[in-house]
Structure formats: C-alpha cells, structure tokens
Amino acid sequence: MSENNLQVLLKRRPQGAPVQEDFEMAERPVPLPGRGQVLVRNRFLSLDPYMRGRMSDAKSYAKPVDLGGVMEGATVGEVVASDDPGFAPGDSVMGGNGWQRYCVVDAGRLRRVDTSEASLSANLGVLGMPGLTAWVGLEDIGEPKAGETVVVSAASGAVGQVAGQIAKARGARVIGIAGGAAKCAFVKDELGFDACLDHRGDLNAQLDVTCPDGIDVYWENVGGHVQEAVFPRFRDFGRMVMCGMISQYNTAPGADATGAPPGPNLGPIVRKRLRVQGFIVSDSGWQRYAQFRAVMLGLMKSGELRWKEDVVIGLEKAPKAFIGLLKGENFGKLVIRID
C-alpha cells in the first residue's frame, strides 16, 4: 500500500480547555488484518463532545484514552481487505475506528452501511450515535406528547437537531436554543422548529414570550446559564432529559460535586413531580439500532427530517475542529473528511 496510516494521538491530558499541543500526529505503516479481522479505510470521522471525557482520567462511565494512544471516535469508510467471510473489499461500514486513516478491527465490531438510503457521512450523524441518542432519550425519558412544549438546547447541534425534529413529528411544540442569529434562523427556517432562542441574548425574556405556560420536556445538552433559565419553568410532570452539560466539560470534566458549580435547588422536583434522568446511549441504544434506523428513514421519506453537517476536510484539522466544538464554533454535525 502506498499510503501510510495517519493517526491523531492523545499526547497529554488537557488542563481545562484542550489545546493543539494535547494532540500529536503520527504516521505508521498500514496494518494487515488477521483472522476474522477487517482492514478499513476511514472516510469520515465523527467529532463529538463526549470525547472530552475520554481525554481525562477522571472517573467516568468509560475508560480514558491512554496517553500516546489513538483518539477514540466513530468513523465510516470502506473495507480494503478482509479475512472474515462477512465482509468484502468495497463494503461500506461504520465502527468505533478512531481518529486515523486506516484501522484493523474484529469483524464483529463493524456494522455494514447501506449508502443507497443516505450518504455515508449521515451514518455518523442523523443515522449514527447522535441520532440514536436523540431517539433513545425521547423514547425512554422525554416521551413528548402532542401539544406539549419541548425545549431543546444546542438545537443546531448533532443531537439537538434530531431531538427537536422527532418531537415535532410527534406533534409537540418545539422551541430550540442556540448561539447566534445564523444558527437560530437555521433551526427555525430549515429544521422547522416553532421558534429558536439565542442564548447570547436575554434568554429569560425570550422564554417568557415563547413558553408563557411553561415547559413539559427539556433536552439538556449544555448546563450553565441555559439550565438556570429553563429549570424554574417546568410544568407539572415535566421531564428533563439529561444528555450532557457541555458548558462544564472543560471546567469540571466528569465532575462529581467537587469543583463543579452548584445546580438548581431540587425542591420543584417534588412539588412539580419532575423526572430528571440521565442516560448514555451506548448502554443499550445499539441493541435498538434497527428500530431507530427504520424510524429515521421513515421521517426522511416523509420530509420531516432534515440535517446539517459541518464538514472539515483533513484529519490533521481534527484537533482544531474538536477544540472549536467545545466552544460551540461548529454549525451542524461536525465530521472530518479524511482525504
């Protein structure tokens, strides 16, 4: 093979916000597949906020990336060589194949992808982990009903755009929250949310106007001042889907109470019979992938599901793009095209 395997390694654990120097590029020979293994040429890499947790060795739900190890991440690509009867060269596949151009992986850890249904990169977003996250969180916790008011933070992001559109398809009134006029216009005009509020403006005043009767479901991606504005507005029997709190990933990664900023007084949870529940999609989400994919493809066909990708070209740009993701600089699902 003429190409080397370009990789992005974790060089050191970030102090606060990650910087370029926390990553390191490496070039290594392309590996060969052993028995039952497949060599994959990654075409797109998904960048997602959870990766900040993997860079830290604070206790969390998954093991951290080793220092000097390849950064973890989902990719889509095609099979180059296979020593497994289930895969043949040219097959399109998805898997947790890391920030690298090539990888050798056990066949059982790959999922075949049908690119006649949607683009290859869509399998990292609307049909991938972020979309699955949105669907699982609404199925299991949010349970939006027709006529209810659903608020989605980080509404133009990979998870938020799907969560809002699923809720909308179920007949809910859906209010997005995003940063800046361009994202808000996209969420309202392109994705079809009922409104989208700019959290850089006076969020309380905007919520007063758009949610005068309160909020039934809040999809939490961000924490911080957005959570502060939304939490007191729950209606009785409201549900708070705890998907993430990106605003504190750099200040209190994987935080227990120690060092993390205080949260809301929990009294309203009793009085309003709220349910505040966290989930991690990898616990059981992939076991329901077929059902999820069928729902998504149905919404695509009916025209109820649109999405935006923010495609950055070149694996060597992944660290900078990821650093920007944690600051909200991406616009849509962030993917790296690995040339």
Next chain:
Amino acid sequence: MSENNLQVLLKRRPQGAPVQEDFEMAERPVPLPGRGQVLVRNRFLSLDPYMRGRMSDAKSYAKPVDLGGVMEGATVGEVVASDDPGFAPGDSVMGGNGWQRYCVVDAGRLRRVDTSEASLSANLGVLGMPGLTAWVGLEDIGEPKAGETVVVSAASGAVGQVAGQIAKARGARVIGIAGGAAKCAFVKDELGFDACLDHRGDLNAQLDVTCPDGIDVYWENVGGHVQEAVFPRFRDFGRMVMCGMISQYNTAPGADATGAPPGPNLGPIVRKRLRVQGFIVSDSGWQRYAQFRAVMLGLMKSGELRWKEDVVIGLEKAPKAFIGLLKGENFGKLVIRID
C-alpha cells in the same frame, strides 16, 4: 349534643417557621349531616410536613387553607349520625376531615376502616397516607432490588420508617439517617435497618464507612446538608426518590428557584445515568390503596413491619406539636388524640 365542635383555624400565614399565633382555636356548634352526608367524631388527627405548604399562599400543587378556615388534615374517627345508606353510627372511618373534633362530610369522601386488622390510629400512619407514600415511591421510582444499598433520610419518621422496612423486605441493605442517638438506636434495633447514621454528627465520615461502594436508592425527605452528603455517592443507575425537603419548608415554602438555596451540580445525573424523580401521593396513590393495604397487612403478619407513633393528647396541642414536627422534635408518626 352536649359537646361543641372544637376547631383549629389558620389565623395568619406564617413568616418562616410557624408560631402559635398563626393558629386560632374556635368552638362552634356541632353541624348536622344533610342528604348523603355523614357526621364524624374525629378521634385521631394526623400531623404531616405537607401541611406547612397549605399554610402558605405560594403556588403549589394544592390550594392553600383559607385564612380563618379549618386547618386541613387526615383523621380517623367514628360515625355519629348518617344520612347515607353506606354508613351507620359506630362505623370507623378515615378521611380528610381537618383539625377539628366533629365534621360533616359527603359519604363519598370517607373510607371505611377495619379496626380488627390494626389500631384506629395506624390508619393515619403505616396504613395511611405516609405508608402509602412510602410504598408508591418505592414501587414507581425507587424500585429497590435485593442486594442494593438504600439510604432513607428522616428514617424514624412516618414515611421513612415504612420506606426502609419495605426496602428491607425486598432484600436491600438499608441505611437510615436520623437526628440523635435515640432515634438512630430505634431505627437500627427496633425497625431492623442495617445501620442508622446521626446527621448531627459527621455524616460524610459515617457514609464512608457504611456505604463504601455507594448508594443505589436514596429516599429524600429532608434536603440540606443530608442531601449534600448523599448526592455525590450515587452508584451508576441510582434512583433518588424526591418525597420532600423538610429542611427548607420554613425558608422557601413551595419554592421555585427564587430564594431557595442552590442544589447539587447535575453533571453526575448524566454520567451515572441517575433518575431523580418527584411524586405526590395524592395524584394516583389512593387508587391503589387496596393493593397497598394488602402488602402492608402481609408484612405485619410476617413480623417485617413495625412502627412507632408519637401520640400527643388534646386537639389544642396540635399547633405546638406541628411546630415541633418541622424541627424534627417528634419521634415516630405524629398524631393528635382528640379527646
């Protein structure tokens, strides 16, 4: 009838902790039942923390008691006169009959009580609203499993003692938290909890020893420094049953975020996939009363359910007893015997 109807009225809304002057005694003629109504002579009155909310006109899940109105509360007693075919003089009944000696009530609002199964007053505690609260909260939210660690705050109180014993009967390891050595000894030695921690001591040190591997279910009755100590100790997939937060009822009654002290950072809810859920027993609990009562009577017969009542004699002592309840001065389920 030779007796008058002694009543306790709400004279003014408390500022902070209620004081004797917020209440007023009244004597009125005993009323007569109209068509479909029953005259009840109340024998025991239940005093419960939720009543603090009814004294306030802050927005809450139930309407406040009117100024000058009879304080609300559950009672047990017997039928004196009836103009309804379903009840006859001498019948033992329970109902929401207020802080008063007599009341006339629509027959449909009374529940007949079988005193051969348990004492009359037990129907205000272990077989009444507090017991039902414990059972519903564990059925719907706590769901303790064999081998799990369950922590119950206000463990010697009306709800806590039942919640802990139900969890114990289901095979969980149950740790109580109570105020002072006498209550802790009672919870451990009489109720059979595995341990009971004194929240007046160093709760963190005691939790380190008794719950070294963390907590699966926390029954929240109190808030404040107890919540602070327990919250960071949840294990993955932990459940927090939000029954009440008595430590702030006098400082932030019916509080929204406004004026209430901050709570824990919510990050661990995501990372540990916690469920934090509130409930009010009156929403649907009474519809399941028969099932609950059967479970409780079963536990009584098998010797797995014990309970303690704190009986104060004389309706005129109800205000003082209630003021003490909010300070944790009662020991066991607080009831007033109305002589």
